[in-house]
Amino acid sequence: MKSNKDIVLLTTKYADDKKDAWLTNELAYSLSEEGHNVSVVVFSWLKNEPVSFTRMIDGIKVVRVKLPAIFYNTGVVGTALKIFLFPFLARHEVQKQVSKCDLLIANTPCVTILGMSGYFRKRYSAKSFLVLWDFFPYYLKDLGAIRNKLFFGFFRYLEQRMYKSFDRIGCMTEGNAQFLFDNFPAVDKGCVEILPLWAKIKKVDPIDKSEIRFKYGLPLDSFIAVYGGAMSIVQELDNILDLAALYSGSDVTFLFIGKGTEKERLEQSVLAHGLNNVKFIDYVPRDEYQHVVQACDVGLISLSKKLTVPSFPSKSLDYFKVSLPVLASLDSVTDFGDILENEIRAGFSVVAGDVITLKNKLDLLITDSELCKVLGGNGRSYYEKYLSVENARSIITSSL
Incomplete structure (x- = not known):
């Protein structure tokens, strides 16, 4: 592959501040570091996201597109209009800001980028790669x-x-790919490959756990189980609160970091049930978030039992990165639990709703610090070997 190609990343999630860098940021930075000319076209899909602009951020040309405020109501009509207006408006901005493109990289949900792969193929003769993280209609159907x-x-x-319409498609796991084949039979299996999630692999320096815990008002001597990420019905975090209730009065603390549509209800539930061992933190900058997670003892993952699509939760990377063992409450169809326990060997998984088994697994981690160390080390080793952004970049750019 020759260097210095023109690559466009099309996404609905991209941080404008490097300290909050997400997967799409890491991919853009890695492509740029390899010598490619990278442009990122970002759709501000949510009402509270930034307005339209074009500027260089961290050496990357970022073209952000936002619709007029009237289209950001939460109703079906507003959503439908956004689906069709965003690609139309994006074409106009792309014509102005993108002169060449050898490869278009886009991520799901595809409904937000209707026709864009065909547009790039026609206008720039660009090849295209789809990063398939979720299946939009099934996701919404599962959640009602x-x-x-x-x-x-x-x-x-x-x-x-x-x-x-894409030349190639990357799925997170074998289960993810099989779901694609079973439910979208018109897709050519030959264009599908496994593309694991990725992160920038960095050395993790030791921290003063007591100092971090003191800074964020966390108990200094408690065993802390942390959940970091979105709080919505997708996660069914009541399972974690049910688990916390079984440790009420003990020195086991449950920490939630993040925001979401379910957060206020979860906080009210904690108050109603008098759960003094549960703490919420609204927001922590990405670089500092790592230190908070590192100061905890186990990383929690939770997914709704209603989900029918296999997935690989991105928050697991945050735990693997700092050698934290993982305890996961999962839907029954995902293959992540099997991957976690038998391939990565970095933790335990339980079917969502089985709080007693979930407690038994957590008890193992609480009482066996050596086990936690081994599981955490396994997670870090797998992270370094298979989940690097360089690995993802190599898979994606092999199209060129």
Whole structure:
């Protein structure tokens, strides 16, 4: 592969501040470091996200696109309008800001980028790679957001059209790829490959745990189980609160870091049940978030039992990075639990809703510090070997 290619990353999630860098940021930085000319086109999908602009950020040309405020209502009509208006507006901005493109990299949900792969192929003769992280219509159906069969069928049709329009598709796991084949049979299996999640692999320096815990008001001598990430119905975090209730009055603390539509309800539930061993922190800068997680003892993952699509939770990378053992409450269809326990050997998984078994697994971790060390070390080793951004970059750019 020759260097110095023109690459466009099309996404709905990209941090404007390097200290909050996400997966898409890390990929853009890595591509740029390899010598490619990288532009990122970002759709401000949510109302509270930044307005439209074009500027250089950390050596990357970032073109952010936002619709007028009237289109950001939460109703079905507003969402439908956004789906069709964003790609239209993006074409206009791309024409102005992107002169050449050899490779388009986009991530799901595809419904937000309708027709963009075809547009890049026609205008720039660009090849295209889709990073497939979720299956939009099934995700909403599982959570009860789409109940109408006609709506579901329509969105599934749009998704399948978009999948077929990409030259190559990267799925997180074998289970993820099999779901694609089973539910979108028109997709060519030959264009699909496994693309693990990624991160910038960095050395993790030791920290003063007591200092970090004191700074964030955490008990200095408690065993702390941390959940970091979005708090929505997707995670079904009541399972974690049910677990916390079984440790009420003990020196085991449950820490939640982040925001989301369920956060206020979860906080109210904690108050109603008098759970003094649960603490919430709204926001921690990305670089400092690592230190807070590092000061804890086990990383928690939770997914709704209603989900029917296999996934690989991105927050697991934060735990693997700092050698934290993982305890996961998962839906019954995902292959992440098997990967976690038998391939990575970095923790335990339990089917969501089985709080007694979840407690038994946590008890093992609480009482066996050597086990925690081994599991955490396994997670870090797997992270370094398979989850580097350089690995992802190599897979994606092999198209060129």
